[in-house]
Amino acid sequence: MRTDIDKGANLAILELKGPILDANVWSESIQTLSKDSAIKGVLLVVDSPGGALSPSVELYEEIKRLNQKKPIVAYAEGVMASGSYYASLGVHSIYANKGALVGSIGVIFEGLDASELMAKIGIKPQVLKAGAYKEVGTFTRQWAAHEKEELDNLIQRQYQMFVQDVCQERKIPCKNYKDYAEGRIFDASSALSLGLIDSIGTKSDAKKALVRIAGIKEGEESWRGKSKNFDDYLSQVSHSLSQIFANIILRSVP
DSSP states (O other): OEEEOOTTOOEEEEEEESOBOOTHHHHHHHHHHHHOTTOOEEEEEEEEOEEEHHHHHHHHHHHHHHHHHSOEEEEEEEEEETHHHHHTTTSSEEEEOTTOEEEOOOOEEEOOOOHHHHHHTTOOOOOOOSSTTTTTTOSSSOOOHHHHHHHHHHHHHHHHHHHHHHHHHHTOOGGGHHHHOTTOEEEHHHHHHHTSOSEEOOHHHHHHHHHHHHTOOGGGOOEEEEEOOHHHHHHHHHHHHTTSSSEEEEEOOO
16 A cells, blocks of 8 residues: 655545455555554545455454544445445544445355356366365366355354444444345445435535544644555455455445
């Protein structure tokens, strides 16, 4: 993560943009902000369709810890969905552009069945395994019934974890999860009425709220920007290649 520092900065901008495939891309910046006593508040600018489950949860935990030290206001600039919504749950408050898309609270496991293609080109898999579920998610054949059941149980547990964290952080009833979860994605107005965000406005509105929450004077405002460079994108792409056939992912609708 490239860091551009303004001398005397007391607020910071942290951008969460693009697919979330590797939490390390952002973790370094979060740790830097946590240790910087001059920074009194952080604006988290989000425009991401989500990504893999583990790094999304990792970012949620790290952002939540940072918010306990200094206030964070998240701003949905375009898309704050699935993994990026999960990552944003632990902030002080969430603002959204009136044209933003928010939500997609759900979990999906994707895999391929390439058995017909392999048969056409004369490829036959040979497998030695120990454990009835060791080949779960294979792309060389259709999944067996017990494998599908195991994967479904796993996905349901991860889904419930996501929903529980939404309930806890947003203070909305878990019993009403079908209204705001189930993978549904909402416009900003609907997200506000459901309690998924706190306010609709511009980035400037979110920045003003952060200044107020951080308890600093408007005249003291100075910004330190955070943005991804080309090397960061290469790191994410490299990481994602190892998960291409099957992965538990959080993402918005196509």
